[in-house]
Amino acid sequence: MIRDRETLDLLLDSVRRFVREVLVPAEHEVAETDEIPPAIVQQMRALGLFGLTIPEAYGGLGLTMEEEARVMIELGQTSPAELIASFALTEPGAGSDSAAIRTSAIRGHDAQGDHYLVNGTKRFITNAPQAGLFTLMARTDPAKKGASGISAFIVDAKSPGISLGKRDRKMGQKGAHTCDVIFDNCRVPAANLIGGVEGKGFYTAMKVLDKGRIHIAAVCVGVAKRILSDALRYAVERQQFGQPIAEFQLVQAMLADSRTELYAAECMVLDAARRRDDGLPHATEASCCKLFASEMVGRVADRGVQILGGSGYIAEHAMERFYRDVRLFRLYEGTSQIQQLVIARNMIKEVS
Ligand SMILES: Cc1cc2nc3c(=O)[nH]c(=O)nc-3n(C[C@H](O)[C@H](O)[C@H](O)COP(=O)(O)OP(=O)(O)OC[C@H]3O[C@@H](n4cnc5c(N)ncnc54)[C@H](O)[C@@H]3O)c2cc1C
Numbered sequence: 001m002i003r004d005r006e007t008l009d010l011l012l013d014s015v016r017r018f019v020r021e022v023l024v025p026a027e028h029e030v031a032e033t034d035e036i037p038p039a040i041v042q043q044m045r046a047l048g049l050f051g052l053t054i055p056e057a058y059g060g061l062g063l064t065m066e067e068e069a070r071v072m073i074e075l076g077q078t079s080p081a082e083l084i085a086s087f088a089l090t091e092p093g094a095g096s097d098s099a100a101i102r103t104s105a106i107r108g109h110d111a112q113g114d115h116y117l118v119n120g121t122k123r124f125i126t127n128a129p130q131a132g133l134f135t136l137m138a139r140t141d142p143a144k145k146g147a148s149g150i151s152a153f154i155v156d157a158k159s160p161g162i163s164l165g166k167r168d169r170k171m172g173q174k175g176a177h178t179c180d181v182i183f184d185n186c187r188v189p190a191a192n193l194i195g196g197v198e199g200k201g202f203y204t205a206m207k208v209l210d211k212g213r214i215h216i217a218a219v220c221v222g223v224a225k226r227i228l229s230d231a232l233r234y235a236v237e238r239q240q241f242g243q244p245i246a247e248f249q250l251v252q253a254m255l256a257d258s259r260t261e262l263y264a265a266e267c268m269v270l271d272a273a274r275r276r277d278d279g280l281p282h283a284t285e286a287s288c289c290k291l292f293a294s295e296m297v298g299r300v301a302d303r304g305v306q307i308l309g310g311s312g313y314i315a316e317h318a319m320e321r322f323y324r325d326v327r328l329f330r331l332y333e334g335t336s337q338i339q340q341l342v343i344a345r346n347m348i349k350e351v352s
Contacts, residue, residue, distance in 0.1 A: 001277035076222015114190035152201030161186030172324030217293035291339035294329035
């Protein structure tokens with residue numbers, strides 16, 4: 001759903017310009033230093049990129065899912081670091097099986113009022129080293145083993161009892177940092193329970209995951225666009241056997257397959273986003289988007305390396321970095337296998 005085409009086009013234009021003039025020139029520095037320059041973070045904040053869907057009344061841009069997807073397709077056309085907010089669900093013993101989390105939040109009352117005492121370890125938490133707040137999933141009813149014992153909290157990252165593990169050394173996506181977040185008798189005010197009711201956290205997380213899956217699929221589309229445009233430019237310029245390699249039909253096949261899959265993923269993302277905006281069921285579509293777009297960008301990056309030949313393997317070219325960066329998309333917010341399970345289970349439910 002696009003509410004005001006003209007305003008959205010202005011936003012997309014400024015994001016496009018920001019990507020071209022600020023983010024792309026900084027890519028190499030971010031990859032080398034593993035840090036986003038503070039001036040860029042500040043500019044992203046000023047553009048409203050940290051509050052895309054937060055209602056305008058609270059200082060965000062209040063974008064619909066389709067508007068957000070279109071912004072992410074533009075923003076994705078640079079290194080994918082820092083596009084994902086801090087959300088603490090995964091644990092050492094609970095990844096794909098996220099309903100198995102063991103971090104506990106036990107309600108108590110003392111002179112300082114109602115609170116929860118949180119204990120446990122969260123793993124691979126993106127942006128944890130920079131986060132001011134965590135959205136935390138914890139078990140408020142340890143007697144209940146599954147999803148219904150889990151609640152969601154907003155936790156101030158500076159709360160006593162929170163410590164961070166050392167930064168993970170990742171394959172790619174430099175500039176975005178992950179680490180363990182350890183809660184040791186961390187006191188969280190009872191008012192920070194999201195929704196005010198215990199046991200709803202997992203369902204809240206699942207709703208966020210649907211949105212997150214469309215969001216990540218849109219980023220995949222954006223990155224694939226960038227990779228394909230770099231590969232195309234290279235193919236047109238690089239000469240072998242006395243002609244541009246783009247003239248060779250085997251290279252054309254790689255370009256054409258990439259363009260076709262990219263087009264399919266973009267259509268899927270926009271359709272799923274519109275379904276969400278229209279209040280239609282979209283859990284299956286969100287998983288289809290995440291599965292297809294993340295696998296698609298992996299294939300596009302692989303072909304990108306192939307089209308660049310030896311240069312595709314050399315760090316001076318962005319292609320080698322993109323090849324590593326996009327690998328993550330098939331792993332987080334539900335691996336490809338988990339998306340397959342979600343899609344098939346929903347299909348089976350529809351006929352039983
Ligand atoms: C860089 C990075 C950033 C991350 N950021 C965050 C974050 O901000 N917040 C957060 O909460 N988490 C985050 N994660 C965690 C991420 O969501 C998990 O790593 C992911 O869900 C997979 O869980 P796991 O690593 O425990 O793998 P596992 O669940 O152990 O899976 C291992 C393999 O087994 C397969 N598998 C598991 N169960 C099944 C099944 N039932 N059927 C078929 N195959 C199965 C998986 O598909 C996978 O191939 C991040 C991870 C990384 C690497």
